[in-house]
Amino acid sequence: MPTIVRTIEIIDDGKRIDRWVSDEISKESRSRLQQLIKSGNILVNGLSVKTSYRMKTGDEVCVHMPEAEPLDVTPENIPLDIVYEDSSVIVVNKPRGMVVHPAPGHMSGTLVNALLGHCHDLSGINGVMRPGIVHRIDKETSGLLMVAKTDEAHHSLAAQLKDKTTKRLYLAIVHGSLPHDEGTINAPIGRADKDRKKMAVTDKNSKQAVTHFKVLERFSKFTFVACRLETGRTHQIRVHMAFIGHPLAGDPKYGPRKTLPIQGQALHAAELGFVHPVTKKFMLFRAPLPVDMERLLEGLRENHYQ
Incomplete structure (x- = not known):
């Protein structure tokens, strides 16, 4: 996505910066936008701001959405109980004891490792460690999870959770x-x-x-x-x-x-x-x-x- 520069109009006065970008520029999750603000990819009048910054009429906002990082989690041939799958979503029945995504101490044997071993077309919105993961359940909880294959599907499913x-x-x-x-x-x-x-x-x-x-x-x-x-x-x-x-x-x-x-x-x-x-x-x-x-x-x- 190219860098976008917009000038705030009076109707946006007082709106939080992360909410404004979500409404006007990108359908990324609020947590993802807050990370971009903190990393300096979203600037107001050329300066970094806090995620709680309130827009003022005349502010110039510069939004740069970096490309998704290439996946570096190892695909693994782990059996999956797939309840449903098409070109947009996968619904998986996760067994008790399986971690959903890699993290320090659990870099292999996770649901994400298994999903990447099953297919490579997962959404990249949540970064290299959580591709396709829209929501989670605990390691020691079993049951159903929805996984997004495309960014469009991820936006839709995340919005439904939010709503x-x-x-x-x-x-x-x-x-x-x-x-x-x-x-x-x-x-x-x-x-x-x-x-x-x-x-x-x-x-x-x-x-x-x-x-x-x-x-x-x-x-x-x-x-x-x-x-x-x-x-x-x-x-x-x-x-x-x-x-x-x-x-x-x-x-x-x-x-x-x-x-x-x-x-x-x-x-x-x-x-x-x-x-x-x-x-x-x-x-x-x-x-x-x-x-x-x-x-x-x-x-x-x-x-x-x-």
Whole structure:
């Protein structure tokens, strides 16, 4: 994309620089635009500004969108459970224990390594380490993820997540017996003060988070629930269920160490729905419970875990 220079008109007065560029120049994600502002690729009157800068009438904005970096993540021949695929998107059923994208300590064996081994036409919007990745689920969570093959598809899917129009339903086994058959948890989530690797319900540097839950089956010391995400914050279901006193089984990070025998939290992304970026038709996908969660439910029904 060539460098673009624009002069701000009165109608844009007071608008944040990242929002203005998103509305007028590029459909890149806000986080990506904020990175470009910080790196000096977006200037106001020839100078670098903060991402919170408010536009003034007459400001001259120079936007340079660098080309996507070539991918340098190693493709690997790792089997994938592909639920759906076409020229624009892939829907994958990720197994529990697989990391979504490479990061220090996990440079191989990730979903991205597997995707690159399967196909090379993934969107480059999120950079070399996260090609095609529109959203994530935790390493120890299983279930459905949508992956973009083109930048156009990535923009569309990311916008749907932002507008809260995607359907994301999770199944979970939690500690204790919920007092209500269904309900909504509306509590902001941000970094925990004492442990920056954890998230927490907090008013400090937090974002709105909304989770709707419904009880599917009750046991003496555990409950099987469905959780529908309205927002998508890091560890949202894990944090919200712990916040109301019912942490996920298998999740000592937010709950008790004494829990059910499962390698990771008993959480599965069971349904995923979105409007196809090209056909504009709503598509809904389902993934059955993994074997480990099915076995836990069978054991609970037979009172094995008392």
